[in-house]
Amino acid sequence: MPGGAEREGGRGAQTERGIYDAAVRLIYERGYHGTSQRAIADAVGLQMSSLYHYFPSKQDLLVDIMTRSMRDLISAVEQAVAQAKSYGPEQRLRAAIQGHILFHTDRRQEAFILDSELRALEPPGRELVVKLRDQYEQIFAGILQQGMAEGVFQIPDRKIAVFMLMAMCTGVAIWYRPGGRLPLETVADIYTDLFLSGALVSGARPLLPGIGQDTSRSSSRERHGPPLT
Template sequence: MARKTGSHSQTTGPRVRAAAARLIARHGYAAVSMRQIAAEVGVQAGALYLYTPDKQTLLYDLMRDHLEELLAAWQAVPAETSPEGRLRAFVRFHIGFHLDRAEAVFIAYMELRNLEPARFAEIEKLRHAYEDALEAILSAGQSDGSFSIPDTRLATMALIAMLTGVTNWYREGGRLARAEIETIYTDMALNAVGATRG
């Protein structure tokens, strides 16, 4: 009889999530079966249900874990005093965090449609919390005159789409190093919000 607790579950559980993330990112949630995930991990299909009740819960857990990690990591970034400094920090953080987790990013953005309504609402709440952090930066810059933005919510969504899009094309060893991309995107973000830089 398979064990549900102890060292085996502590190693197999993360392997199940990692295998699910790889397969869903590669083939899409609808095309991936629990049997395929089990084969990727090297266990019997029935053994997966020791670690997750169903595929829907597995998808939800992957999204929730990614977004909770994202929020915690952003909250740990040292605070900058000016809106421009905070926006610079946000851009660099967002690109660096997401490039290290391209599979999780793809799942979190592209597979929302496959969540049940209650779980969709929970994931959207986490996404909005992160978006609100950027909007607060933009609103502060709007208030003190350092940014010129017609609509801070629209600017928030546009910037996040631009920054997250890097994960679609960036490859290590390409023409531009990660640090160069972060610098260029920081300047583009500041230009996009009409930053009044000296």
């Protein structure tokens, strides 16, 4: 695990940050397995022995990138939700979605590694990152659960809804480019509105048969189809 910054003060912290940034860029471009420690050391102008001083293995580097990024993501979204704590679950969900999208577009390379290199992690690093990921998803699950308890959201499966939100919002970083037709905050609002259009109880249609409707009152034609004559 990284330790040079603690031992060497400011200069060590700068070197460690340089290693981190180079590793993020190279793993983003080449993938974890396509990136060698030699390439990372060369990118920072270090000897291999100096690289080992900060990160004894490439796996240590990957764990550091993913845990640091995951903790920063959790912090960013928690802060966004906290700013909307006096509002209802709809506005808190809007804040969470915007925080997620802003993080993934602002720190595109780290977010890409988070989403694509989990399979490259070995124990116990994998377990640590999975635990952080579960903690992050619980932010969204908690908002949805509260909205369901208050009768604001109509969601047939909360876990699937969280997975859908993660996949939908993470994808913005793939296609969004600054200076485009819409500012990022507007894109986040549109994504939120699209999700809420199916989740809000008021005027929402059930996503699955029998969810939110009384099928016992449906007509014979609705239950069995049109007459066969």
